[in-house]
Amino acid sequence: MILDDFIAFNANGLYCRYADFYLDPQQPVTNAIISHAHADHAVSGNKNVYATEATLAFMQLRYAKNYAKIAYTIPYNQPFNIGDVQLNFIPAGHMPGSAQVLMEYKGIRYLYTGDYKLQPDYTCEPIEWVKADVLITESTFADPDTQHPDPVEEIKKLNDIKINILLGAYSLGKSQRLISMINRYAPQKTVLVHHRIMPVNAVYKKLGYDLGEHQVYNRKLMKEQKEYVYIVPPFTFDSYLRATGVKRLFASGWANLQANAQDTLFISDHVDWNDILETVEQVQPQQIWTLHGDGRHLKAYYDQRIFVKILS
Template identity: 75%
Template sequence: MILDDFLSFDADGLYCGYGDFYLDPKQPVAKAVITHAHADHAVSGNTSVYATAATVAFMQLRYGKNAGKVIYTATYNAPFEIGEVQITFIPAGHMPGSAQVLMEYKDTRYLYTGDYKLQPDSTCEPMQFVKADVLITESTFAEPNTAHPDPVEEIKKLNDIKVNILLGAYSLGKSQRLIRMINEYAPQKKVLVHHRIMPINAIYEKLGFALGKHQMYGRKLMKTQEEWVYIVPPFTFDSYLRATGVKRLFASGWKNLQVNAQDTLFISDHADWADILHTIEQTQPKQVWTLHGEGKHLRDHFKNDIFVKLLN
């Protein structure tokens, strides 16, 4: 039987009262099940943290001793229990260590996706589908007119830009994916990386995800036109608003983050509308619960076929 109150929101985030734990809490809590290490899903200061080893490694890099007082790591597809709820981490395809959280309670399966993507990505584990009675899906891009383009064709656009490129990207996840893709599909480019990104790259390499050739940024290097691509985090990208002698690009699935109409770079680490529908098809849920975005389009799409509940 599906329990309507299996998950609920309170001031600290998404709470499972039947196991007494939070999923990606917004504030530090006693028991936190963390899907991945991005800051909007993994806060510091939790007492007990349940996550994959890769997620823990990134959290420890960013938070040090505040990553969690007690840390429980679990591999993919290896069930464990919190209270009376059995939990299994399933690959989510978002970044290394990212996990969907399969929760089983009294013979009912609830699957919380966290952030996920279906597009191929050689810098993380691929998305894995499992069956569930309730799919709790992110709906960041759950809008029928949203379709992410082929990321390979997007990165190949860099081949036509013959000046140095200042490329904005999130430090964890997106930057590493870009480094790998540039090495594969724009190999004549030379990749420079902001110093804050380099320690994250080292964890990727340790996890077995080879990124390809890149080096630390040097000011003298960018003064020469040798088809450099300098990857920087958002705060640095914004500080170079008036940079001359470079083409400014920002890699994102969001249209409002593209900095010029002529040269866009639509590369997203989230599922688009078609991918969400495909995930629902593969999961075969009796109900779909949405969060982290707009769920009304899914409710309108399925009408009476599948019950869709908007959690936020």
């Protein structure tokens, strides 16, 4: 029997009371299952942290000794137990080390996706599919009107821009994906990287990911017009609001983060509407529980076919 309260939100985040652990807690807790290393999913100060090798490496880079009091490195597809719940990390395709969390309790399988994507990405493990009775999916872009374009075609837009480009991107995950894609699909561009992104790139290299050619930013270089692409984190991108002699772009799936209407770069690391429908087809759940977005469209779409519960 599916337990309606198997996981539920409290003041610290998404909690499983049947084994006393949290999924991506928002405050430090005793037992934290971390799906991936982005800051909105991986806070510092937890006592016991269960995560993949890559996730722990990125957390250690960001939080130093405070990344965990006790860290448990869990490989993909290797079951482990907390209390009476068996857990298993399944590749999520979002960034290196990102994991879906398959939880089994009293014969019922609950699959927490964390953030995930279906698009091919040379800088992380591809998503893997498992069957589950309950699909607990993020719903950031769970809207029929939202369909992400082909990321390769998006990055190829850079080929038509002949002046230097200031490219805003999040430091962990998106920047590295962009470096790799530019080297593959806009190879005449020279990639410059903000100095705060370089330590993240070093972790990627240690994990075995070859991002391709790039170099740390040099102010003198951007004074030349040689088709440079300077990748910067959001805080730096915003400080260049009045920059001249460059084309400003921000790589994101969000329309409101695009820097201008004439030139956009819609590259998302999340599933869109069609991706979620494909996920449901692959997982074949009896129920769908939605997180981190608006689940109303899914509830209406699956009306009378699959029960949809909106957790947040």
